[in-house]
Amino acid sequence: MKEDDFIVTPWEVRGEIDYDRLVQKFGTSYITDDLLKRIPDYRENIFLRRKIFYSHRDLNYILDRFEKGQEFYLYTGRGPSSGTHLGHMIPWIFTKTLQDAFGVPLIFQMTDDEKFLFKEGLDLSDTAQATLDNMMDIIALGFDPRKTKIIIDTRDIQYLYRIALRVAKHVTFSTAKAVFGFSNSNNIGSIFYTSIQSAPAFLLSEMKGRDFPCLIPCGIDQDPHFRVTRDVAPVLGYPKPALIHGKMLPGLSGGKMSSSGQAALYTTDSNREIERKVMNAFTGGRATVEEQRKLGANPDICPVYYHYEFLLEESDERLKKIYEDCRSGAMLCGECKQMLISKAIPFMERHKEKREKARDKIEDFRFTPEAF
């Protein structure tokens, strides 16, 4: 790892991610200010105005359609795992803001097959439980069930399989190897899997029998899947999916600004656990109070700061103050952590309430061919 000191694949995010380098490497485009302005209510959208979602493919094409009143939909997904933390929720909350802005349908894919295939020691009963759990967190975010349908791969495979076969026929092992870094020791399910993640991108075109493109909000780590999807789209006669890529919320354990690891705030954490995790978080602070007062700390490498930026501090003004007070040494890490706790706990309490109510709504989100 000379050139890049980080790894970003759909299954592994490691090292200090250079998001500009990823734009180059993956060949995506930055969301320019001109593009940004074409998204309704972008000023109220912290993910857009703070460039947390910062990169795209063909977003302009979707905005052209939107401006002409032409149909499109949103598609995003979740590889269900036990527990949902704030890092998982960022792209979902962002997707909700986009759905509100555009007023379009959303397909949410639960890729339980993927989790099962890629994770050693996991059974389908484990992924089934995680799927149910995660769906409660998704539904709790307030998606409209009339416009939002959730596909669970193993439950709803009948809607995906034929499209997945068409995709798979045009993807060789060589391609999958190059895109995902597979080797001969990968299992044959994991090799096939990307076809299943492609399928929802073509589902409404297939079902409606006309061009019905989608916009996919996702972490930029998922881009490789959709490069494959986009490559086969014209061969299959479907429109290419557009993408809007986000950065990943760093985990609280920090050190390396890696994926949200074990030290993350889960939606099932008690207030005490949230407090403990934040208090134990890695920060951009100095070794001693004296030093920090004198030299200031570094918010750019601080997961506590990113928790404000990505989600917990709505006000840009207040966010700026946090940044500056950190830089100047006016605010110490303890104080900053206390403030984060005072924001995280009510956020989670509200979420937990909505999460409990979501349990009874799950069936309303079931995908059917008549859904949209």
Added chain:
Amino acid sequence: MKEDDFIVTPWEVRGEIDYDRLVQKFGTSYITDDLLKRIPDYRENIFLRRKIFYSHRDLNYILDRFEKGQEFYLYTGRGPSSGTHLGHMIPWIFTKTLQDAFGVPLIFQMTDDEKFLFKEGLDLSDTAQATLDNMMDIIALGFDPRKTKIIIDTRDIQYLYRIALRVAKHVTFSTAKAVFGFSNSNNIGSIFYTSIQSAPAFLLSEMKGRDFPCLIPCGIDQDPHFRVTRDVAPVLGYPKPALIHGKMLPGLSGGKMSSSGQAALYTTDSNREIERKVMNAFTGGRATVEEQRKLGANPDICPVYYHYEFLLEESDERLKKIYEDCRSGAMLCGECKQMLISKAIPFMERHKEKREKARDKIEDFRFTPEAF
């Protein structure tokens, strides 16, 4: 191809097949006379008594169960392609005789996904038509719809996918490469596919929640798939499927005793076409009538003879006479062909009648979780 002058894989059968060599190579066992005697009505079964179905894996285990009154089922399949010829029907007719002998359920898998993935230029609409067509030929053979259910992979994938995932997780690309001869240029669907062919072998065990093994009658070319199935069975906690392997009816074009090629008798052929194909068939005959009268001909390399042996001559006595009259030169090829035509045409006419009636029965054979 020094050692073996033939190729037998699930997708390619080429050269003069040495069926004894296949038993060695695949590591299967011959069906011994002792085993044979344990199959009810084996004397009435031309496929068994003529050793057309000649090899097996764990048939003894299935017979043990049968003798103890323990449950098992039959599972066979068809990669739907346009048109059904006699060569295709041999294992189906044999499966029917086994079902009659044992009185057990049968799952019949239509692997339309396989055909689509492995054949260039084929679309899913083509395979859908072929599936319907082929199902009429299958149903025409008289299977009891209460005991026989047909699974169409793309239609019924929801019953197979979870099992297929479990299988796939335990099969690496290395293994698939070794077993099927795949390369990096294979498409990722074809690499995954064997998992789908494994699934019906575990389906009743999975659905019933108890050991419910199956016996798979199939052409020996399909053995590689089920070697994979058998290898993963214990890991997944399912009983290994048993197998009973058949030889392949040679095509009429002959030369090499290869797979039933283009010169085969299709169930949609007119009487004239049947006549023309048989009259044009390759035989084991001599260059001139004089030579043949003097030296006799060779039934062992003659597809016309094999059409008698495999299907169209029920009587062993008459079959023996055909063989001997060919060997001695008493019967010339023209006469032998005329006789075959006089058997093939009524066989096909009866089949066509039943085939037409099958059209309305298709739904009766639809697999459902309550099927057995």
